[in-house]
Amino acid sequence: MNRLVEYAGPAACGGPFVRLTLNSPHNRNALSNALISQLHQGLRDAEADPAVRAVVLGHAGGTFCAGADLSEASGGDPRGDRERGVAGGSGSAPSARGDRERGVAGGSGSAPSARGDRERGVAGGSGSAPSARGDRERGVAGGSGSAPSARGDRERGVAGGSGSAPSARGDRERGVAGGSGSAPSAYDMAVARAQELTALLRAMVALPLPVIGAINGHVRAGGFGLVGACDLAVAGPHSTFALTEARIGVAPAIISLTLLPKMSARAAARYYLTGEKFGASQAAEIGLVTMAADDVDAAVAALVAEVGRGSPQGLAASKALTTAAVLAGFERDAERLTQESARLFVSDEAREGMLAFLQKRPPSWVPADSAEGQAAR
Numbered sequence: 001m002n003r004l005v006e007y008a009g010p011a012a013c014g015g016p017f018v019r020l021t022l023n024s025p026h027n028r029n030a031l032s033n034a035l036i037s038q039l040h041q042g043l044r045d046a047e048a049d050p051a052v053r054a055v056v057l058g059h060a061g062g063t064f065c066a067g068a069d070l071s072e073a074s075g076g077d078p079r080g081d082r083e084r085g086v087a088g089g090s091g092s093a094p095s096a097r098g099d100r101e102r103g104v105a106g107g108s109g110s111a112p113s114a115r116g117d118r119e120r121g122v123a124g125g126s127g128s129a130p131s132a133r134g135d136r137e138r139g140v141a142g143g144s145g146s147a148p149s150a151r152g153d154r155e156r157g158v159a160g161g162s163g164s165a166p167s168a169r170g171d172r173e174r175g176v177a178g179g180s181g182s183a184p185s186a187y188d189m190a191v192a193r194a195q196e197l198t199a200l201l202r203a204m205v206a207l208p209l210p211v212i213g214a215i216n217g218h219v220r221a222g223g224f225g226l227v228g229a230c231d232l233a234v235a236g237p238h239s240t241f242a243l244t245e246a247r248i249g250v251a252p253a254i255i256s257l258t259l260l261p262k263m264s265a266r267a268a269a270r271y272y273l274t275g276e277k278f279g280a281s282q283a284a285e286i287g288l289v290t291m292a293a294d295d296v297d298a299a300v301a302a303l304v305a306e307v308g309r310g311s312p313q314g315l316a317a318s319k320a321l322t323t324a325a326v327l328a329g330f331e332r333d334a335e336r337l338t339q340e341s342a343r344l345f346v347s348d349e350a351r352e353g354m355l356a357f358l359q360k361r362p363p364s365w366v367p368a369d370s371a372e373g374q375a376a377r
Helices: 033-048 078-084 098-102 116-120 132-138 150-156 168-174 186-206 222-229 265-274 280-285 296-307 312-345 348-358 368-376
Strands: 005-008 017-022 054-059 063-065 211-215 218-220 232-235 240-242 277-279
Touching: 005 033, 017 033, 033 054, 033 186, 054 063, 054 296, 063 222, 186 222, 186 312, 211 222, 211 296, 218 222, 232 280, 232 296, 277 280
Parallel strands: 017 054, 054 211, 063 218, 211 232, 218 240
Antiparallel strands: 005 017, 240 277
């Protein structure tokens, strides 16, 4: 199996931490099922090693994370997605160039920025949370990164990451029917992709080890969720951030579970509603990251050194104090946000937004006299 997440243990790192490196440059570190599964495994391996005090999450290439991987849901065929009105079952729009070539998009419904993301093929992802009990017992949530099976969910006491048992009626309506073999609908696909990423985000938040993000590249959509799930995060001079979901008729629903507890309310409203692109300094100012630094590696090393002075028990208990409200938000809101996210992704407005993006034109709700300015952005 291709290694999409590189694992370096304490011996290789020269200290009491592990480094997980997103290394899937062919799709800009998109959140494919394989990458999510490997990242889950890396978190479990780190937790199982008594020598580890922290996890550093970094990346290879110029993009930290581009969101979810469209090719897994649609075979990378934009024509097919246009006909079905979905992008990977999620409603996020692929870029005209990059996504046709790479199949990058996602479960959060976030769209790339008009200029940079067309060039890079960046889009997003999101999902719903597993049960609190199961995750506390396991230390992580949804370790496979894929939508849970009916059997597995019954054994673990969760359903699609929501913590509730699936009803026969609900499954019949959604076309899943406990493995009946019926083809998934666009809504099913949106929900499944949402569940995968949310399980990963919750695993990061619930992990008893501090997670430190080392970011020096582009962050879009589902990638925001990873940043928000980090306990500490350092952003370098090459970092850029944008939440452009509203521009294609959807919203950053599930990733809000890790974003809103970090970002200031005014900043969240600004960037959720405008889709503006911003850099590392602004990300630090609004609370999305801990600090902006010219030398990301040096700044992360300093944080690791300080964290490494803590005891395992002390670090776990201290982190739990800072994440309790976030985990409560997962339990309270994840299922509702998953359904809301899927509803938006398969809506008429989202289809128009995706088609407009693919066709390099403004969507129908943008006034004609502002089209030129929007294209320039």
